[in-house]
Each structure stands twice: as C-alpha cells, then as structure tokens.
Amino acid sequence: MTKTPIAVLGIDVGKNTCSLAGLDATGAVVLRRRMTRESVVTFTANLPPCIVAMEACCGAHFLGRTIAAQGHTVRLMSPEYVQPYVKAQKTDDRDAEAIAEAATRPTMRFVSLKSEAQLDLQALHRARERLVLARTSLINQLRAVLLERGIVLPKGRLVLMRRLREIGTEDLAVSHRIHGLIGDLCAEATALDERIRAYDEEFAALTRNDTQARRLASIPGVGLINATALLAAVGDASAFAKARDLAAWLGLTPRQHSTGGRTKMLGISKRGNRYLRKQLIHGARAAMPHLAAKPTRLGAWLTGLLARSHPNVVVVALAAKLARIVWAVLRRERAFDQGAPATA
Incomplete structure (x- = not known):
C-alpha cells in the first residue's frame, strides 16, 4: 500500500486479472499493480474513500456496485472516451492509467451504474432478440428451400406460415426428404414462436407491476x-x-x-x-x-x-x-x- 493518498484509482477490468493505476491529488501516478478481481475488492476495502474509475464493460457494473458499497465514488466511462488518453503503445497498465486520467476530466460523460434488476431485464431482452434472429433465419431458409423448387410464397412470417397451412405441406411438389425437412423447419419455427411469446408475456407482467414502465x-x-x-x-x-x-x-x-x-x-x-x-x-x-x-x-x-x-x-x-x-x-x-x- 502506497503512503501517498490515492485520489483516483483507475481499474482496467480483465476476465481474470485487473490492472490498477492510482493517481494522487496532483495527477501523478503513485501506484501500479495487477491483481485478481477478488483481490481488487479486498484492496479497495482498505483504501480511504476515493474516485474509482473503470470502463463500462462486462463485469464492471457488478464490481462497481461492490466498490460503491465500500464508500467510494464509482465512475464508469465508455471505452471510446478513454482511448485518447492512452499513451504510446497499448498495455494493460497504460490502459488503467488512461482510465484514471479520463475520469478527472470535467467534461467527461459517465455511464450510470446498473442495478441487478436492470441487468436481469437486459439479459432477458438479449435472449429474446437471439430467438427472434434465429426465427428470422429459419423463415428465410424455409422460403429459399421452397423457392429453389419453384414455390413462391409471400413475404412476412405470419403470411408465409398461414399460406403453408392453407396449401398443406403434404401437397407440395417436392421430394419425400424435403417434405420432412419442411415439416422440421415449420415445427422449429412454431417452437421459437412459443418461446418468444413467453418472453413477451413476462415483459407484459413486468409492465403491469411497474409504474414507470x-x-x-x-x-x-x-x-x-x-x-x-x-x-x-x-x-x-x-x-x-x-x-x-x-x-x-x-x-x-x-x-x-x-x-x-x-x-x-x-x-x-x-x-x-x-x-x-x-x-x-x-x-x-x-x-x-x-x-x-x-x-x-x-x-x-x-x-x-x-x-x-x-x-x-x-x-x-x-x-x-x-x-x-x-x-x-x-x-x-x-x-x-x-x-x-x-x-x-
């Protein structure tokens, strides 16, 4: 532990290890250290209250909430705003120093710490979006398979599926194996519809119980x-x-x-x-x-x-x-x- 009080602590968050750079009140670097995420929490717990800066990346919100609970002021920044402060060649130590320096700028834009509930809701949206993209890819593949066999169906997922039900997959002029493939694709698209609908119902329930929503x-x-x-x-x-x-x-x-x-x-x-x-x-x-x-x-x-x-x-x-x-x-x-x- 340095004897000079740390005014700003910059943390370059990594998957397993983090690089730390501490600045004093004049902006001089008084600390450089590399440690695990668990050790970072222990280290900041023994520091007097100061500004702790990080890039807004994966894991930064959890670490930021933990450090904020220790009495520190946490500042998260977009990585693109930190990049101009990196000196010479990029290293983890220089990144940590750049993060600490960027956090002291009076015109810097900071990212608000997300709560666990916000991150949970964001994860649900990302999971739903992944299913929507998978469903779109599946429908495009189904339309391409039929188009290669001279069967042209209208655009739009709902219209296409309704048209297929009206025609009947058994009456399509395709080979026996493609009959089975089309049935599999339709069944998979229906299953994705049900999973997406379950997310929508969950969002609807959350909206009913939340005033802001x-x-x-x-x-x-x-x-x-x-x-x-x-x-x-x-x-x-x-x-x-x-x-x-x-x-x-x-x-x-x-x-x-x-x-x-x-x-x-x-x-x-x-x-x-x-x-x-x-x-x-x-x-x-x-x-x-x-x-x-x-x-x-x-x-x-x-x-x-x-x-x-x-x-x-x-x-x-x-x-x-x-x-x-x-x-x-x-x-x-x-x-x-x-x-x-x-x-x-």
Missing part, C-alpha cells in the same frame, strides 16, 4: 418491448434527467457537416445503443400511419413531414421525437398525453 407503454410506438428495454438500458427517471437529449444518446439525430460557411445535414449518427435504436424505429414505423391520421398536433406535424420527405426519413424523425417524449414522460412522472387537437 406503464407510463412508457402509454406512448404510441413504444409498447411493452421498448418500455422495458428503455428501463433496462438507462434506468430510472433520475438517470433520464441527466441524459437530456435521449435521441442523440441513441444515435437518432442527424450528423452535420460544415464547409464554406454552409451546414449540410447528413444521415443519423448511429451511435449509442443499437438495440434500442432499432426497436424505437420499428415502433415508429408501426405507429406512424395511426398517428398521422389523428387530428392532433403530433398528427399534423407528421402529415406535414410526410408531404415533403420520404417515409423512411419521417420514421427516423418520429423515432427521435418518441425518444424525447420518453425523456419528458419519465422526467415529469406522468403518462403521455397526445395533447389538444391541431388548429386549422
């Missing part, structure tokens, strides 16, 4: 999946209050390029949480026709935008607006209100 689900285009995914990724209303521009955090705002005094609007940045961005865009696409047909201010805004922009552009713009509505709903702690009718 119910408020989010009241927003058109958000629904059960997006409501629970947002709570899992960002957290409670206090965390949303810090992320004032949630649309920018999700990469839904357009990039800008300035040259010769002119500003040109480019595509969206696609930064941040890819899963949430995709889900919000899907939700906006599903809700856009219904919202545009309503005589509300949101409907009037959509109608005007659709008159001068491509529908795909409008979908992304609506997703960005939904992200800002999400922030406002949780910040003000009340359900979504579509507002007064649009004036002529």
